[in-house]
Amino acid sequence: MLAVKDVLSSLEQDNSNLIKALQLIQEQEGYISNEAIKEIANYFNVSPVDVEGVVTFYTQFKRIKPGEHTICVCDGTACHIKGSPLVKNWIEEELGIKEGETDKDGFFSLEVVACLGCCSLAPVVSIDGKVYGNLDRKKLLKIIKQYRNGGAK
Amino acid sequence: MIKRIKVGTASCGIAAGAKDVLEFIKNNVTDIDIVEVGCIGHCYAEPLVEVETDDGESIIYRDVKPDKADLDKILSLSDEKRLKVRNERSSRELIMVTKLAGRISPVSIDEYKKNGGYEALAKALSMSPKDVVDEIKKSGLRGRGGGGFPTGLKWEFLSAKESERKIMICNADEGDPGAFMDRSLMESVPHQVLEGMLIGAYATGATDLFIYVRAEYPLAVRNLGIALEQIKNEGLNNLNGRVVDIKIKEGAGAFVCGEETAMIASLEGKRGNPRYRPPFPTDKGYKGYPTAINNVETFGNVPLIIKGGADRYASIGTEHSKGTKLFALAGDLKYPGLVEVPMGITIGEIVFEIGGADKDKVKAVQIGGPSGGCIPAKYFDTPIDYDSLKSLGAIMGSGGLIVISSDRCMVETARYFLEFTSRESCGKCTFCRIGTKRMLETLEKITGGKGSLEDVAFLEDIAGKVKNGSLCGLGQTAPNPVVSTLRFFRDEYEKHVVDKQCPALQCNALVDLYLNQDKCIKCKLCIKNCPVNAISDDFVIDCDICTRCNTCMEVCPVDAIKRVPKGGKSE
Ligand SMILES: Cc1cc2nc3c(=O)[nH]c(=O)nc-3n(C[C@H](O)[C@H](O)[C@H](O)COP(=O)(O)O)c2cc1C
Ligand code: FES
Numbered sequence: 001m002l003a004v005k006d007v008l009s010s011l012e013q014d015n016s017n018l019i020k021a022l023q024l025i026q027e028q029e030g031y032i033s034n035e036a037i038k039e040i041a042n043y044f045n046v047s048p049v050d051v052e053g054v055v056t057f058y059t060q061f062k063r064i065k066p067g068e069h070t071i072c073v074c075d076g077t078a079c080h081i082k083g084s085p086l087v088k089n090w091i092e093e094e095l096g097i098k099e100g101e102t103d104k105d106g107f108f109s110l111e112v113v114a115c116l117g118c119c120s121l122a123p124v125v126s127i128d129g130k131v132y133g134n135l136d137r138k139k140l141l142k143i144i145k146q147y148r149n150g151g152a153k
Numbered sequence: 154m155i156k157r158i159k160v161g162t163a164s165c166g167i168a169a170g171a172k173d174v175l176e177f178i179k180n181n182v183t184d185i186d187i188v189e190v191g192c193i194g195h196c197y198a199e200p201l202v203e204v205e206t207d208d209g210e211s212i213i214y215r216d217v218k219p220d221k222a223d224l225d226k227i228l229s230l231s232d233e234k235r236l237k238v239r240n241e242r243s244s245r246e247l248i249m250v251t252k253l254a255g256r257i258s259p260v261s262i263d264e265y266k267k268n269g270g271y272e273a274l275a276k277a278l279s280m281s282p283k284d285v286v287d288e289i290k291k292s293g294l295r296g297r298g299g300g301g302f303p304t305g306l307k308w309e310f311l312s313a314k315e316s317e318r319k320i321m322i323c324n325a326d327e328g329d330p331g332a333f334m335d336r337s338l339m340e341s342v343p344h345q346v347l348e349g350m351l352i353g354a355y356a357t358g359a360t361d362l363f364i365y366v367r368a369e370y371p372l373a374v375r376n377l378g379i380a381l382e383q384i385k386n387e388g389l390n391n392l393n394g395r396v397v398d399i400k401i402k403e404g405a406g407a408f409v410c411g412e413e414t415a416m417i418a419s420l421e422g423k424r425g426n427p428r429y430r431p432p433f434p435t436d437k438g439y440k441g442y443p444t445a446i447n448n449v450e451t452f453g454n455v456p457l458i459i460k461g462g463a464d465r466y467a468s469i470g471t472e473h474s475k476g477t478k479l480f481a482l483a484g485d486l487k488y489p490g491l492v493e494v495p496m497g498i499t500i501g502e503i504v505f506e507i508g509g510a511d512k513d514k515v516k517a518v519q520i521g522g523p524s525g526g527c528i529p530a531k532y533f534d535t536p537i538d539y540d541s542l543k544s545l546g547a548i549m550g551s552g553g554l555i556v557i558s559s560d561r562c563m564v565e566t567a568r569y570f571l572e573f574t575s576r577e578s579c580g581k582c583t584f585c586r587i588g589t590k591r592m593l594e595t596l597e598k599i600t601g602g603k604g605s606l607e608d609v610a611f612l613e614d615i616a617g618k619v620k621n622g623s624l625c626g627l628g629q630t631a632p633n634p635v636v637s638t639l640r641f642f643r644d645e646y647e648k649h650v651v652d653k654q655c656p657a658l659q660c661n662a663l664v665d666l667y668l669n670q671d672k673c674i675k676c677k678l679c680i681k682n683c684p685v686n687a688i689s690d691d692f693v694i695d696c697d698i699c700t701r702c703n704t705c706m707e708v709c710p711v712d713a714i715k716r717v718p719k720g721g722k723s724e
């Protein structure tokens with residue numbers, strides 16, 4: 001794994017790369033740590049609070065270490081109409097966590113996102129970027145089980 | 154003989170299992186060329202596999218499974234499982250912008266060229282920049298990103314500017330949570346979007362090109378990136394001796410960044426706060442340089458106009474809305490997917506004939522997402538163009554079209570959109586930040602069964618204030634879903650607050666679950682599956698414990714459990 005410093009040194013020291021820097025670091029570490037914020041502020045010669053301001057503005061950035069797998073429930077219009085609130089409830093029940101949290105084993109985190117662009121298959125969730133569509137409760141629980149058993153790629 | 158096998162692996166295909174199909178075919182067929190293509194718009198039938206024969210025939214197979222039975226059908230060109238485009242659809246659609254989508258490999262510049270790609274750019278380069286701008290002006294092309302601003306005019310503004318650097322941005326933020334036209338274009342025909350941008354850069358003198366893509370679209374980013382490399386390798390970004398720079402920038406998940414000035418701030422690495430206009434971006438945009446922003450689909454139209462000529466383009470559509478429009482059809486209908494229709498087609502034709510929705514069940518469509526509105530079924534003969542939609546309180550928006558059936562609650566739909574906009578408000582303007590929040594709370598009160606007629610009046614009052622008190626389009630249009638549902642479905646609001654009933658039986662606080670003992674076969678599936686143990690051993694649902702999660706309804710083999718109005722036990 002590359003250190004935050006190495007990631008940064010691959011970028012031009014232009015403020016327009018700040019978001020890119022955060023994205024690359026999150027890709028490496030899974031979230032944006034306090035140390036990362038300090039390093040980025042240093043590198044782009046801005047104050048840490050400016051970096052923090054950017055981090056909190058964009059929903060993509062996480063300040064808490066996520067679980068091994070991230071489940072994103074789509075709550076876009078099509079999915080909402082097709083029952084995504086229920087899908088979210090089912091997952092929350094199954095994992096015992098709420099949106100934005102990670103379960104106690106650090107295995108799953110749960111997020112709610114707006115439209116994954118697969119509305120024709122609503123309702124959908126994505127797990128680590130892989131999209132599962134046309135869900136009902138049974139199908140969903142089966143998928144979660146697959147991940148728990150290490151069977152899903 | 155089969156020449157090629159094409160597997161649709163756009164996001165919609167992958168979600169339906171296309172990667173497994175692709176792998177299976179690759180493992181079992183070695184002597185035929187197998188390529189990955191994008192989306193042809195028939196998302197309801199994914200995974201789709203297209204077979205090209207030596208004599209130029211093309212057969213598409215639908216719902217393909219990764220097994221031998223289906224593969225055999227494909228290889229023997231069987232009649233089974235063929236995708237038959239229903240006549241109702243093919244006679245209404247007009248495929249222009251998406252002609253190559255799903256037909257060619259998105260990441261092969263050679264294939265794009267073989268099908269006429271980059272001819273428009275060559276033609277543009279043989280014209281003067283001014284003539285190109287004039288051609289776009291004459292075509293009547295209006296921005297597909299929602300506002301409907303004439304593209305030629307915007308380009309004229311930019312080309313008139315004297316500056317060492319001029320910026321052109323492709324808006325690929327596609328924030329409407331129910332729209333996927335731009336995703337599909339970028340995944341399926343990235344070269345077409347890029348060709349449109351290059352023509353734009355030539356016409357306006359833009360030096361730096363950006364594509365601002367939503368973070369949730371990894372495949373679009375990938376395909377655009379590959380296409381961009383190919384362009385640079387072939388020197389296509391050399392516009393008669395002037396080399397332009399093109400960069401892909403990924404957004405980070407903020408709806409407001411689809412707004413022009415917010416997008417510019419975001420590209421500069423800042424928080425995506427919109428700012429007051431004027432100055433307009435064409436005067437003062439990215440890092441202070443003149444900047445023009447256009448939508449993905451807008452750019453996708455440009456090569457067609459240059460190649461076929463403005464007059465031919467302008468012959469399609471209505472007086473003030475020219476060409477075709479892509480719509481992402483979803484919701485309560487039989488054939489969700491991506492459709493391309495000529496401007497001027499009616500909503501009913503899209504919903505019923507193309508979408509196959511059930512005439513007796515459809516209550517409304519939602520057009521334009523969080524900035525748009527609902528149009529009730531009685532207005533379905535309205536033609537789709539910028540101006541008629543506006544007069545009904547909706548907007549063309551980017552092209553999300555959600556069909557809503559009678560078992561969906563309109564108050565809940567409005568609440569959903571306000572939840573979205575209040576969350577996505579950047580917080581700069583008080584009316585947008587707090588006004589949308591108050592609206593959301595009021596709507597929650599109503600769907601929660603605690604609303605009153607005063608609350609409905611309050612919604613109407615504050616809607617106007619939020620509209621007038623906000624700086625950017627987000628706040629100005631945020632009340633639209635409420636205003637339009639109040640206009641057309643006021644009775645549903647009144648039922649919620651006066652009778653404490655949700656006519657669609659959707660709002661959980663106003664609904665009970667009822668188990669019909671006469672139908673019940675005592676299989677105990679519901680008892681076993683209830684996550685909160687709300688069902689007693691003698692099959693009575695305790696509605697105080699029940700969370701209305703519908704699990705029991707889903708598992709019941711004889712449909713003995715139903716949602717009923719709160720307090721009412723009978724059907
Ligand atoms: C809150 C908000 C969100 C927007 N989101 C998008 C979007 O996702 N895609 C888009 O092309 N335009 C979006 N727009 C419109 C853009 O500001 C701009 O009008 C458009 O990109 C111009 O391109 P066009 O003339 O080709 O349509 C949005 C506007 C607002 C106010
Ligand atoms: S609304 Fe869920 S994928 Fe679009």
